Amino acid sequence: MTTRWGIAGTGAMAAAFLADFAHAPGHRVVAVGSRTQQRAGEFAEVHGIDHAHTHAGLLAADVDVVYVATPHPQHRDLALAAIAAGKAVVVEKAFTATLAGAREVVWAARSAQVFCMEAMWTRFQPAVVRARELVAAGEIGEVIGVQADLGAFRAYDEDSRLFAPELGGGATLDLGVYAVSIAQHFLGTPVSVTAHGTRYPNGADASAAIHLAYADGRAASLWCSLAAETPGRAVVIGTGGSVEIAPRFHHPDTIVVRRNGEAAEAVALPPAGRGYSHQVLEVGRCLDAGLTESPVMPLEDTLGVQWVLEETLTQLGITAVEGRVEI
CATH class of the missing domain: 3.40.50.720 (NAD(P)-binding Rossmann-like Domain)
Structure with a gap:
């Protein structure tokens, strides 16, 4: 069907x-x-x-x-x-x-x-799925941190949605969401958020450096920017090594596994097409199974990510607002 x-x-x-x-x-x-x-x-x-x-x-x-x-x-x-x-x-x-x-x-x-x-869609990419499997199997020991950056230079244009605060424009909601979500995926929701950043003349956020802290000492160091290109790399760090989700991590085709004392191992795992199809297929699996939430992208994770995003914007002096849609 x-x-x-x-x-x-x-x-x-x-x-x-x-x-x-x-x-x-x-x-x-x-x-x-x-x-x-x-x-x-x-x-x-x-x-x-x-x-x-x-x-x-x-x-x-x-x-x-x-x-x-x-x-x-x-x-x-x-x-x-x-x-x-x-x-x-x-x-x-x-x-x-x-x-x-x-x-x-x-x-x-x-x-x-x-x-x-x-x-x-990042969570359903074959490379990220494999990274999750390796972490779950204990291949890099206990996860203690995540580093992730995502910068994509866009020339400032106050008439573009990308820079319009009233349309959700700015680095945090457009790019930071990826970095926050990958950290949340491997570490869970933090206990505190510390953010610093820069803003455009109209008040939209141009870049943000975000530190997530956890009660047991784990941490995430994240960066997002519309003002500069960055590699777009994510690294999950454990007590026994690390898994790098190679650039650009939000739609990767390779992971690099580094086990302490061993040579790095690169594993190619390209997506089908651009990569959006994997989340489409996940929705189909969930509906066929009668689920109301995805076990890979549960709503509790979404709420955790949204909390971090709002904390970040608040610390940058930005108050996001919901719009209205006539239906």
């Missing part, structure tokens, strides 16, 4: 995600929704999607899963509406603009027993 997907949003993220359905047998995008019927129709025509709707029409359509790919501050309202319509929902990261918004969505999904997952 084919799992029918609808996409809420018509931007670059929606187009990139859509392309990888060629690598996800049993899944098909059958509808797209936007604020206007015209924009949805244009996107559907370009990408060969059968049905185009407003957001309200998409939620009433015959789809099994709604993928939310709009700017961050619109995620909350669209996810809540999808849950109210009884649709499984996959929400782009950052999951919401605020921790309160994330808690609303999680509460609604759990109360309604509707599947909900943050679209943190």
Whole structure:
């Protein structure tokens, strides 16, 4: 049986995600929704999607899963509406603009027993899956730390969504979410966050250095930036060695395993397509099993990540707000 997907949003993220359905047998995008019927129709025509709707029409359509790919501050309202319509929902990261918004969505999904997952595609990449398996098997001993950076230079443009605070723009929500999520994946939620960073003239965050501390002495050192290119490397550090998720770690094709006293071992594990298909297949597995959360990307992890993101923005002097979507 084919799992029918609808996409809420018509931007670059929606187009990139859509392309990888060629690598996800049993899944098909059958509808797209936007604020206007015209924009949805244009996107559907370009990408060969059968049905185009407003957001309200998409939620009433015959789809099994709604993928939310709009700017961050619109995620909350669209996810809540999808849950109210009884649709499984996959929400782009950052999951919401605020921790309160994330808690609303999680509460609604759990109360309604509707599947909900943050679209943190990195966790489903073959290289990251293998890293997780090695760590679980004790190959690098006890995990004591994570280092991760993700910088992607973008010329400052106050008219671009990427730099618009009211649309969730800035380094933390766009890039920092990856670094925070990889640390959360291997270390869990910290007890404290310390953040420093720089800002653009309009107040959006240009870069952030984030330190996560844990009660038992473990720690994570993270960096994100829209003002400079960085390698994009993540390293999980243990008492017996380390696993490097080679650049760029958010969609890697190689890991490097370093065991104390031994030569480094590089393992090539390329994704299918760009790599989005792996999370599509995870959603299918969960729905087939009757699950309402992914065991790889559970909602509790999403809440932990959102807490760190909000702490970071607060310490940078930024207050994120949720937007409103008319449905």
